[in-house]
Structure formats: C-alpha cells, structure tokens
Amino acid sequence: MNKPELLAPAGNLEKLKIAFMYGADAVFIGGKQFSLRARASNFGLKEIEEAVNFAHPLKKKVYVTTNIIPHSEDLDGLIEYLKALEAIGVDAIICASTSIIDAARRHTNLEIHLSTQQSITNSEAIRFWEKRGVKRIVLARELDLDEIHQVKAQSNLDLEVFIHGGMCVSYSGKCTLSNNMTDRDANRGGCAHSCRWNYDLFDNGEQLNVSMPFSMSSKDLQAVKQISRLVDIGVESLKIEGRMKSVHYIATVVKTYRKLIDELCEDLTIDLPKYVLEIKKAENRLTSHGFMEGMTTVNEQLYNLRSEQPTQAFVGFVLDYDMTNQTALVEQRNYFEKGDLIEVFSPNFEPISFRVEAFIDAETGESLDVARHPKQQLKLKIPIPLKPYDMLRKANA
Amino acid sequence: MKIAVTWQDKKNIKPLLQSGTSIFIVGLAPLAHRMKHPVDLDALPGVIDQIHQAGKSIWVNVNALLHEPQLDEAKRAIETLSTLNIDGLLFADLAVFNFADAVGLKDKLIYYPETYTTSDHDVRFWNDEGIQSLIVGREMTLNDIEAMAKTQSLPLSIVGHGYLNMFHSRRPLVENFFKHTNDQNPDDVKDKRSLTLVEEQRNEAYPIYQDAFGTHIFRAKPLASFKVLDKLKVWIDTLIIDGLFFDDVHVLSMINDYEQALRGEAVEGYKDYDDGFYFKKTGLNKGVKS
Incomplete structure (x- = not known):
C-alpha cells in the first residue's frame, strides 16, 4: 500500500x-x-x-x-x-x-x-x-x-x-x-x-x-x-x-x-x-x-446558516518553554482564566490536560488571573515539557 | 459575420431554415447541456439532411461535462458523428477532443467551455491544437475580445444573444431545498423552466432550473449585441443566438433583426436586454484589473 x-x-x-x-x-x-x-x-x-x-x-x-x-x-x-x-x-x-x-x-x-x-x-x-x-x-x-x-x-x-x-x-x-x-x-x-x-x-x-x-x-x-x-x-x-x-x-x-x-x-x-x-x-x-x-x-446542504462553534477554544500558542522552571511562554489567542482546565495540543504527543494556576504578563511581570488580550505574551506554570508551536485549548469548552 | 442559432422545435423549423441564419447548433441528447430541443443520435441524420438541404451548416453541440461512466457513450457518439456530414462539433469536456481526434474530427471542433477562453494566448493554444474555432468566454469586455481577435489565428465565435448561463452545479439544489423545507412538492418544481431566483438585496430575477445535469442559473437579463455589432463583425466570425428561453417566433425575429443590423439598419425593441460584459470590466475587485 x-x-x-x-x-x-x-x-x-x-x-x-x-x-x-x-x-x-x-x-x-x-x-x-x-x-x-x-x-x-x-x-x-x-x-x-x-x-x-x-x-x-x-x-x-x-x-x-x-x-x-x-x-x-x-x-x-x-x-x-x-x-x-x-x-x-x-x-x-x-x-x-x-x-x-x-x-x-x-x-x-x-x-x-x-x-x-x-x-x-x-x-x-x-x-x-x-x-x-x-x-x-x-x-x-x-x-x-x-x-x-x-x-x-x-x-x-x-x-x-x-x-x-x-x-x-x-x-x-x-x-x-x-x-x-x-x-x-x-x-x-x-x-x-x-x-x-x-x-x-x-x-x-x-x-x-x-x-x-x-x-x-x-x-x-x-x-x-x-x-x-x-x-x-x-x-x-x-x-x-x-x-x-x-x-x-x-x-x-x-x-x-x-x-x-x-x-x-x-x-x-x-x-x-x-x-x-x-x-x-x-x-x-x-x-x-x-x-x-x-x-x-x-x-x-447548509440551509439555516447555523454554525457550530469550536468545542474547544484555542487559547494560547506556545512560543518557548523553560524546562528548569517548568514555565511556558505563551501568546494569548482567546480568553482564559486561572482555574480553567486546559489541554495541550502538540505534534509530539497526545493531548494532555492541566489546570491553570499562576501566570504573569511576560513583559511587565504583573501577576494575572485572566488572560483577555489577544497576542499578549504570558508566562504560565505548566508541568508538561512543551515545545514551540504546541497549542493550548480549553478542555471543557 | 455569420449568424448561428440553436435548433428549435422541428414542427416550426421551416421559417428558420429559410431565414438568414447560416448555422444551426443542434444539441446531441443526452450529451448537451442547456439546449431546448436536443436531438438524439438516431434522429440526427434526418436533421442534418434537413439543414443541408436548406443550404445551411450544422454544428452539433456535445458540451456536457462527462463523468467516467458516460465516457463509453460519448466515445460511441463521436464515432458515429464521424460518419455523418456535420460541419462543426462544439465541446467543453476535453475527453471529446481526444475522441474526435481519434476519428479524424479534430478540424471540426469548436471549443465551448464558457469560462476558460479568455486570452489571446488561449486562442493561439487552440489554434496550435488544430481545431476549427473557439467561442470566447462569457465575461469578456470588448477590449478582451479585441485582444483575442488580434491574434488572427483562429476564427472566433461568440454567444452574442440570449440568456447566458452563470452557474452550473451538479447538485439537485431545487429538489433538495424543497425536500428539506416541504414548502412545495419537490417533484412538482424540479424540472420547471419558469422558476426565477431573487437575491434579497437585488431587484433582479435570475432564471433557474434543475435537470439531469444538475442546477443551472442564468443572467437576469438576456444579452443583445446590436450596439457593438460594428466592432464584433470585424473580430468575430460567428455570432450565436441562444434560443433557450425563447419561442420559435421570437428566435426568427431575432435572426431577422441581426441581419438588418448587419446591413447597417437600426433595430429597436430590445429595451429589456443588456450589454453583458462588453462594457463591464470585472477583476479581483469591482471593475479593477486583477
């Protein structure tokens, strides 16, 4: 074949x-x-x-x-x-x-x-x-x-x-x-x-x-x-x-x-x-x-113009990962907040979920509870080794 | 410039045979799209004789898009056509080119894909392929047509009069819609030729029908070429009158009017027609070169 x-x-x-x-x-x-x-x-x-x-x-x-x-x-x-x-x-x-x-x-x-x-x-x-x-x-x-x-x-x-x-x-x-x-x-x-x-x-x-x-x-x-x-x-x-x-x-x-x-x-x-x-x-x-x-x-055919919403919103794009501190540098793509259950989507492994704990604005160092600004760069504690181009999406969306 | 007209109801064909048209375009059933009175292969020899006896030419139209299961039928039909005395063979599917080439009919071929013949380069390409003529694309401006004609390589034809097709889907869109909504019995509407489509923002009614080939939608107004005939007659070898939505009497009057116009005489009575794309430039954006 x-x-x-x-x-x-x-x-x-x-x-x-x-x-x-x-x-x-x-x-x-x-x-x-x-x-x-x-x-x-x-x-x-x-x-x-x-x-x-x-x-x-x-x-x-x-x-x-x-x-x-x-x-x-x-x-x-x-x-x-x-x-x-x-x-x-x-x-x-x-x-x-x-x-x-x-x-x-x-x-x-x-x-x-x-x-x-x-x-x-x-x-x-x-x-x-x-x-x-x-x-x-x-x-x-x-x-x-x-x-x-x-x-x-x-x-x-x-x-x-x-x-x-x-x-x-x-x-x-x-x-x-x-x-x-x-x-x-x-x-x-x-x-x-x-x-x-x-x-x-x-x-x-x-x-x-x-x-x-x-x-x-x-x-x-x-x-x-x-x-x-x-x-x-x-x-x-x-x-x-x-x-x-x-x-x-x-x-x-x-x-x-x-x-x-x-x-x-x-x-x-x-x-x-x-x-x-x-x-x-x-x-x-x-x-x-x-x-x-x-x-x-x-x-x-599509008769009523109804659209399905994505079942799992894409919330972040991984730019880098610090193995020592288990911290990912992430570019925000959609709203998420502390406590959300997030799924890591990667070309290298099957999706794995984690719960968002502490994260900060990568530029100012300000501690945040919500990520609401598109393209904002954030640092998140994620206990999973990640690589650039991995993605984060809501697991319970 | 010669005038060609699509074949009409054989019961009323005599006046058309005596008219000033030079060519009749006869759709070969079931291999021709959007023809009002297609003729099957068995009846074709009689029609050919009738047209030739009137001193006219016959172009057979085989413009269907062929799916694999239809190839054998199309091949046999083209082989039979090679034994008949036809003067032209319209095609859109390139399978027909191969079949015609194999039986020595290539020099009768007239390429009629509706949307793909758009540049001077296309004219040269098909001239090199050895076909008889091509029909210029339906969205051509006068400038586009002039550029194609300037190659002076292949005689060009144009569908210059009638309702131009602007959409062909393989899908049974009318039938499926009413199966979904139950607003009408799908069987009552699926083959109707009196249906029109109106877009919610536009005050235009587009003829639409569904047949065995799928769903076809046409321009809201029929095209007329009287205003540009002086130019077209320099560039174009054959002007085609498409009688799909017209009765025989109307078709005859249109032929007479084009003869009159070609003699330089004024023609009136075409207020409900438009100029198609002769003066309407389309592109990537509205009216802008792509």
Whole structure:
C-alpha cells in the first residue's frame, strides 16, 4: 500500500511551518501574482523562497498556486514570475489556464499540477493533459468514490483529491455569479461567495419558498470516513482546503488526518468516531462527505446558516518553554482564566490536560488571573515539557 | 459575420431554415447541456439532411461535462458523428477532443467551455491544437475580445444573444431545498423552466432550473449585441443566438433583426436586454484589473 501525500494549505509562513510540524507532507501557497488568493497572499517571492528553504531540509514540498484564468491584460510578467518560481525551487505550480500551463512548459521545467478549477471529471480529459506535460490532476470535487476509483484505474497521472474544507457548490471554474452580481471575477480571485447568499425562489411571480430563504450553500467537506477507501484506491495526494483558516484549524485538521493515514497504512484498528470528534474541535462550520458517497442530498446542504462553534477554544500558542522552571511562554489567542482546565495540543504527543494556576504578563511581570488580550505574551506554570508551536485549548469548552 | 442559432422545435423549423441564419447548433441528447430541443443520435441524420438541404451548416453541440461512466457513450457518439456530414462539433469536456481526434474530427471542433477562453494566448493554444474555432468566454469586455481577435489565428465565435448561463452545479439544489423545507412538492418544481431566483438585496430575477445535469442559473437579463455589432463583425466570425428561453417566433425575429443590423439598419425593441460584459470590466475587485 502506497501512503498518499497529505497536502495542507498555508496562508502565511507561520501556518506553513505549523502544517509541516503537525504532519503535512506538502503545502500549497498562493503567491501575490496569478493566484486566486493573491488579494490575501502573504507570499512574495522572498517568502516563497523562505518557505522552500524551510520545507526542503525536512523533505517536504511546496506547491504554488498560479490558478487564475487570466485575460490578455493579466499576462504581463507571467514568464518572469514562473522563471523566478523555478529558480527558487518550488516543487510544482498549480494551474488552471492553458495560458499559464503553456508558458510554464515553454519557458521552464516547473512541474505542473492541474487545478480543480478545470473541473476534471474523467480519465480522457486527464489523458489530454498528460500529453501536454501536466504531472498531476486535482480532481473535481463532484466525483464520488466509485468514480474516483474508475478514473484512477484508467489514468497514468498522479491524482489529488480534496478531503477537507470549503466547497464550491458550482463546478469549479464554471461559475460567474460574482462577475454578474458584484462585478468581481471569480476566476481571477474576486469570488464574492454569492452562492452562499439568501434568495427567494419564484414561479411566475408566486414565491415558492415559504419557511426560509432559498439557499444553495454547501456544508464543508469532511472525509474522515472515506480516507480508508481513498488510500485503497491509490490516490497520490489528499488535500485539505483553507488557506485563510487559523493556525489551530490547520494544526488540528492536519494532525488528525496524519494520524489516520499513518494508522491505516500500518493496518491498525481505526477508531473513526475519535477522529471525527478531534476534527470537530477546530470546525466552525457544519461538515459532510460532499459527493464522496454519491449524489448530494439535503444532508450535504447548509440551509439555516447555523454554525457550530469550536468545542474547544484555542487559547494560547506556545512560543518557548523553560524546562528548569517548568514555565511556558505563551501568546494569548482567546480568553482564559486561572482555574480553567486546559489541554495541550502538540505534534509530539497526545493531548494532555492541566489546570491553570499562576501566570504573569511576560513583559511587565504583573501577576494575572485572566488572560483577555489577544497576542499578549504570558508566562504560565505548566508541568508538561512543551515545545514551540504546541497549542493550548480549553478542555471543557 | 455569420449568424448561428440553436435548433428549435422541428414542427416550426421551416421559417428558420429559410431565414438568414447560416448555422444551426443542434444539441446531441443526452450529451448537451442547456439546449431546448436536443436531438438524439438516431434522429440526427434526418436533421442534418434537413439543414443541408436548406443550404445551411450544422454544428452539433456535445458540451456536457462527462463523468467516467458516460465516457463509453460519448466515445460511441463521436464515432458515429464521424460518419455523418456535420460541419462543426462544439465541446467543453476535453475527453471529446481526444475522441474526435481519434476519428479524424479534430478540424471540426469548436471549443465551448464558457469560462476558460479568455486570452489571446488561449486562442493561439487552440489554434496550435488544430481545431476549427473557439467561442470566447462569457465575461469578456470588448477590449478582451479585441485582444483575442488580434491574434488572427483562429476564427472566433461568440454567444452574442440570449440568456447566458452563470452557474452550473451538479447538485439537485431545487429538489433538495424543497425536500428539506416541504414548502412545495419537490417533484412538482424540479424540472420547471419558469422558476426565477431573487437575491434579497437585488431587484433582479435570475432564471433557474434543475435537470439531469444538475442546477443551472442564468443572467437576469438576456444579452443583445446590436450596439457593438460594428466592432464584433470585424473580430468575430460567428455570432450565436441562444434560443433557450425563447419561442420559435421570437428566435426568427431575432435572426431577422441581426441581419438588418448587419446591413447597417437600426433595430429597436430590445429595451429589456443588456450589454453583458462588453462594457463591464470585472477583476479581483469591482471593475479593477486583477
């Protein structure tokens, strides 16, 4: 059994490092050019180089999204940008447009992955791209497990499948709701998520929705129960979506899937409810298996916009630990107070709980009973040896 | 500039066959999306004869996104098409390109992905692939179209008239909503073509329907290209009139009006239409280059 790659999102360098520390084999990042997430990108060429320099000694990979569908006016500087990515040594680019794929092939030796924005749903379309230099296909999120199996059996290219995160309700790359409703181009990074708005549905003037607004919104994808089948099928890469998500989300989701994949590949007995519960600790939206089990039903839709709150609030990020004094330097992320039962979440061990006793402001030395200021640096007595990038979350939230 | 029109009800087709349109676009059931009167493979030879006898060309539309279980059917259909005397083959899924290439139909292909043909580079790419034409993306400004036309490599087509699709989901969104709410019987509404969607902040009604391919949503107003025809006729080889939401009489009058406009005569009566994206620049932010 080949162990698939676990591919995680990284919205900035901190998230990239956390994704790797918590078990990702590769990350995908959006640069400031030619990416659908360019507007929120923290990755200029310098940061991309830093990302690659961090990843490669760990034998991990960095993929850069160049996944817009450009108009002619957007193509200035493309070749120079691709050459710069090649010089930095990124492991692949993720493309959706013939313009960018063709430029990369003609002017660089960059490995090319085809984005899900191309909504590839069959093995013949994969063969088209195989002949044109693409090395990996990110499949459309509309495929069920049987279709993925059939496609895999007929394809030579590596396949990447989304297993977790937000989903387009439209076939990706085929939607111009934003273009029409907000003048923002969804295929050039301007998606306004119009599919998640509230609507009324009429038939010749008569309103058909009575009890609530008509909604098309999709629950987020969560494929914990389907990972075993995807591993058996032999999919090469399992992808988590969410470059805008928090460090706690990245750490929790990555670590959960990491452990699940490892246990599956070691033929260990899997306690699936435990994994589902663990993932829920970072979720703030309802989830479903999307198309994995066949055509979507009401259970895959989000009708009332209700959000689940994280069951365990992320309260602190460990910056350092003094073994002698058993004191952690922690950056506050959410409110907590003396007496709270806190869980340490670490890439290095299973969660361990402790009760908050004394803590002080790291800068002033002032003794505190409550931590209420985001990013405030605190020193806490914690009787568990910690390392930077460990996290603290409320155990009883 | 040639005019192409989507195939209409065969009972009333005679006036359209006698009209000034040069090309009929015939959807091949069940491999064509968003076509009002698709024709199955058995009936296609008769339709081809009918169109050719009228001195017109036929483009067969196979623009469905194909999932793996549909590949065999699509392959057989393309093989059959290669034995028929068609003049063009519209496709969106690249599987169709492979199938057509294998049976010598590549030079009949017209790429119609709706959103992926957006730059001059795309035009050159598909010219190098040896296809007949491509249909420019639906969110193109006049400047975008001009940039693509300047390549002077591949004849360009454009859907210049009708309700443009702006969303396609594989999900049965109408049916599922009413299964959840019980506000209506889902079976009563799932295939209806008279439904419209209104967003709570916008006073626009978007046509929506669900069919075997999923759920489709269209622009609130149909597009008309009369205002820009002088420019388009320089850049564009074929202007397509999409008759999806129109009856045969209306389609015929639209063909006549475009003929009139192409002769330089004024055309009136299209106040409820708009200019699509010809003058509306979209980007990363509202109206800003990405």
